[in-house]
Amino acid sequence: MSDLQQKTRTPNRVGARALAVAATVAAAALVWLVGEPLLGNDLVVEQPGQAPLDLSLASFVIITLGASLAGWAVLALLEKITRYGRRIWTGLAVAVVLVSFLPFLSAQMTTGSAVVLGVVHLVVGAVLVPLLLRVPRGSDEA
Structure with missing residues (x-):
């Protein structure tokens, strides 16, 4: 098989993963659009000893x-240093999603x-994890 045929059949890892990031940000923005303006939830979070934080669309996009x-x-690094990088990263990603709920215990909000x-945390994990892992191992380097 020629190099040209190989490149057209093998997805570009950087491009595919950039699309995964873009899809994740879009999904988080969609949750905000439904949650705040459509359903009328004022997304304000108060942590003890801190001023209330109004979570805008921009904050959702930047954080996501x-x-x-x-x-x-982290995935790219793990793929380079161990052959079990994807498995390790998947476990870490699930753990990060679960740990991301800890601030809910002390925060005050409606x-x-x-x-x-809560939905945005789950949506970000549900979109990002499988899409980043979707790129085959033999794809272009990134």
């Missing part, structure tokens, strides 16, 4: 983008806000 890029970086934030 940062977390997604960090996840991608029930609607808690539901929207």
